[in-house]
Amino acid sequence: AQSVTQLDSHVSVSEGTPVLLRCNYSSSYSPSLFWYVQHPNKGLQLLLKYTSAATLVKGINGFEAEFKKSETSFHLTKPSAHMSDAAEYFCVVSDDRSQGNLIFGKGTKLSVKP
Amino acid sequence: EAGVAQSPRYKIIEKRQSVAFWCNPISGHATLYWYQQILGQGPKLLIQFQNNGVVDDSQLPKDRFSAERLKGVDSTLKIQPAKLEDSAVYLCASSPTGQETQYFGPGTRLLVL
Numbered sequence: 001a002q003s004v005t006q007l008d009s010h011v012s013v014s015e016g017t018p019v020l021l022r023c024n025y026s027s028s029y030s031p032s033l034f035w036y037v038q039h040p041n042k043g044l045q046l047l048l049k050y051t052s053a054a055t056l057v058k059g060i061n062g063f064e065a066e067f068k069k070s071e072t073s074f075h076l077t078k079p080s081a082h083m084s085d086a087a088e089y090f091c092v093v094s095d096d097r098s099q100g101n102l103i104f105g106k107g108t109k110l111s112v113k114p
Numbered sequence: 115e116a117g118v119a120q121s122p123r124y125k126i127i128e129k130r131q132s133v134a135f136w137c138n139p140i141s142g143h144a145t146l147y148w149y150q151q152i153l154g155q156g157p158k159l160l161i162q163f164q165n166n167g168v169v170d171d172s173q174l175p176k177d178r179f180s181a182e183r184l185k186g187v188d189s190t191l192k193i194q195p196a197k198l199e200d201s202a203v204y205l206c207a208s209s210p211t212g213q214e215t216q217y218f219g220p221g222t223r224l225l226v227l
Contacts, residue, residue: 032214043118044157044205044218051214090156094214101147101170102216104156 002027004091006105014113019063019078021108023091026072032094033074034102035065039087047089050074061085086112116140118219120206126225132194135222139187139208145169147216148181148191149205157205163189164211193224201226 007022025031035047048059055067065076074091088107095101119138127133139146144165149157160179162169166186174181178197183189193200203223207216 034215036218041220043220044207046215046217049215092156101159101162102157102214104158106154106156 002031002093002095002103004093004103004105006089006091006108008108009106010109010111012111012113013081015083016080019076019081019085019110021076021089021091021110023074023076023105024072025074025091025093027093033065033067034092034094035059035063035074035076036090036092036104037087038090038107044090047076081110081112083112083114086110118206118208118217120204120219120222122222123220124223124225126227127196128227129198130195132192133196133224134193135191135204135206135224137189137191137206137219139189139206140217142210143208143217144186144211145209146183146189147207147209148189149207151203151205151221153202160191196224196226198226200224 003026005024030052033050036044037047038044047063048057050057050067058064063078088109090107091105092102095103121136146163148160150160151157160174161171161181163183166183181191203221205221206219209216
């Protein structure tokens with residue numbers, strides 16, 4: 001069965017420093033992987049997705065993620081954090097038993113200090 | 115393009131009462147999803163519709179939860195009777211047929227007292 005594990009429940013960085021949010025996945029097949037962001041009192045927004053094309057995926061707002069099959073990882077990075085990046089981030093895998101169903105990790109809360 | 119609409123945004127009820135949530139997906143999106151997000155956790159799928167048919171409701175607590183999408187457009191999720199543990203954010207999402215990317219609404223925050 002598919003699953004995702006977000007290794008940190010809370011990450012705190014200073015504005016202008018790099019961001020690393022870690023995610024490991026488990027899947028029997030070649031998975032589709034996503035990162036979603038959730039700002040307070042707002043809906044989930046897609047940051048980026050991996051669907052077996054290039055292993056380095058670029059998303060919105062300067063975020064990117066690298067699919068590493070050997071490590072079963074899909075970590076999210078950004079070179080320089082901005083105050084507006086403070087939010088909850090979810091790593092997500094597509095459930096291959098039922099097309100379209102998404103399995104979410106527990107989330108990582110990103111705090112950005114001035 | 116208008117996004118996924120949900121109402122109400124907030125609801126407070128007492129246990130054993132009933133409650134209903136409404137969702138209007140993005141125009142033309144055939145697939146509609148309802149998720150439950152408990153505080154501190156990621157969203158969990160409750161039910162998936164393709165047009166007006168149910169594709170997956172394996173995680174829907176059918177003794178108290180029901181959902182319908184009669185005309186294949188908007189959808190209603192109902193809880194009757196509500197329990198304390200139903201306190202959560204209920205998210206609606208939609209996607210075009212054959213696409214994995216889902217577009218989420220702002221959610222309905224439910225508090226059961």
